[in-house]
Amino acid sequence: MxxxxxxxxxxxxxxxxxxxxxxxxxxxxxxxxxxxxxxxxxxxxxxxxxxxxxxxxxxxxxxxxxxxxxxxxxxxxxxxxxxxxxxxxxxxxxxxxxxxxxxxxLVPGHSRRQVGAREAQLLIDVLEMHAGLDPDPQRCWSQFVTARMADRAAELRQQAAKTGPTGLALANACGRLLAAYGSGTLPTGDLVHGDFRPANILFHDAHVSGVIDIEALGSGTRVFDYATLLSADGITPEAIELLCTAGEQVAGRGALAYCFAHVALDLAVFVHQRNLRPGIENMGKLLARVAILLNRADGA
The missing domain is CATH 3.30.200.20 (Phosphorylase Kinase; domain 1)
Structure with a gap:
């Protein structure tokens, strides 16, 4: 104890x-x-x-x-x-x-702190396996995200803004990102891991040997897992480009932006509530990822 x-x-x-x-x-x-x-x-x-x-x-x-x-x-x-x-x-x-x-x-392999272009392509291959798996339709991540953003987007932005200057900038940037696309309906029918981050992916002999920490799995759209992966630390610019492009191809740029805004705001509040220093230090990178998605919106 x-x-x-x-x-x-x-x-x-x-x-x-x-x-x-x-x-x-x-x-x-x-x-x-x-x-x-x-x-x-x-x-x-x-x-x-x-x-x-x-x-x-x-x-x-x-x-x-x-x-x-x-x-x-x-x-x-x-x-x-x-x-x-x-x-x-x-x-x-x-x-x-x-x-x-x-x-x-126990499967062989180790997670990787840095995701470059090669790792990103392997992760995209795994994420595309999510298509149509639909493991638990009664536990739908798309419905959860849509309902939460409809009811609590403003509250999440307020909570993020209270964490400090970076949190305030992130909240404002997410507001602009949501305004750029508006609300929409997220598709369903895929597997959603719920926490698809590099720490939960094991690599062995140049392939993905295991996707772990999967207890939160449900149905919904794999776009949410793309958004979660994009929020992780240690992703190179080349990998970000590959992941954004692949994620947008699933259901459009708006769906990826909508999911990322939820992930970023939720993560900002989470790491501050628990005083998780690595996550707090990663806030600036979250803000930079929102900026990338905003630039992609401007170039649409």
Whole structure:
């Protein structure tokens, strides 16, 4: 537990308790190895069993997230059956303390801090696999984004503006971006990862070996995942051009701009609320990406 008696994702005692319950519920014999350093909201731990099989345990601090973890299992199975490169889920459940968990296969590979033109093309190839997968029509990201921007766009801009000078500039720029295209209807029918960032993509032998942290998956438009990827740090100008062009081809420049405005404002508020220094330091790059999309609007 943390100092305030709040569960901590790095707490070995809680993690062992979750693993014990998972082993009992699913008749497995995994042992805890070590925690991976990546991630903000969920704990990810390497596991090994007596046969040498390696896997990954993920559990969430947010007890309210447990039903979604269990719900996501069917979607993961569906997209894997279609050939999508996400690790198989070996077990999924909720501990008696309410922590949702899943055990997935360990796939080779590492995420990359920098996305250049070569990596961007590989990521575009994966994103185009999202087309038509439609894993969970009742959990629609397009409907969520449209409703949220209709009801809370002004509030999100106000919250972003209160974070400081860069946040204010970002809020104003997003306002101009939204005004340039107006509101529209986002398409549906694709797989949406929900957090498609370089940290959640594993590369191995010059290909994408795994798309991870997929618990938030749903249906909607893959444009949202293009927008999320464009918000990440470490993307070269050449890669940005490739991603913008590919994202715009899905449903037009307006859809990409609309999704990016949501992603940028939401991310700005998120990183400041949690005082995440890397994300706060990335705010200037978010502003620069909005400027790129505004320039593309002017050149339409």
């Amino acid at each position: 943390s100092e305030n008696n709040v569960p901590d994702r790095a707490d070995v005692r809680i993690t062992r308790a979750v693993l014990r319950e998972a082993n009992y519920a699913h008749d497995t014999q995994f042992l805890l190895d070590h925690r991976f350093d990546d991630g903000v909201q969920s704990g990810a731990w390497r596991l090994t069993d007596e046969t040498g099989l390696q896997a990954v345990l993920k559990w969430s601090l947010d007890r309210g997230w447990a039903p979604q973890i269990e719900r996501a299992a069917a979607g993961v199975a569906k997209i894997r059956a279609a050939g999508y490169p996400t690790p198989a889920w070996l077990a999924v459940g909720t501990s008696t303390d309410g922590f949702g968990y899943q055990v997935q296969e």
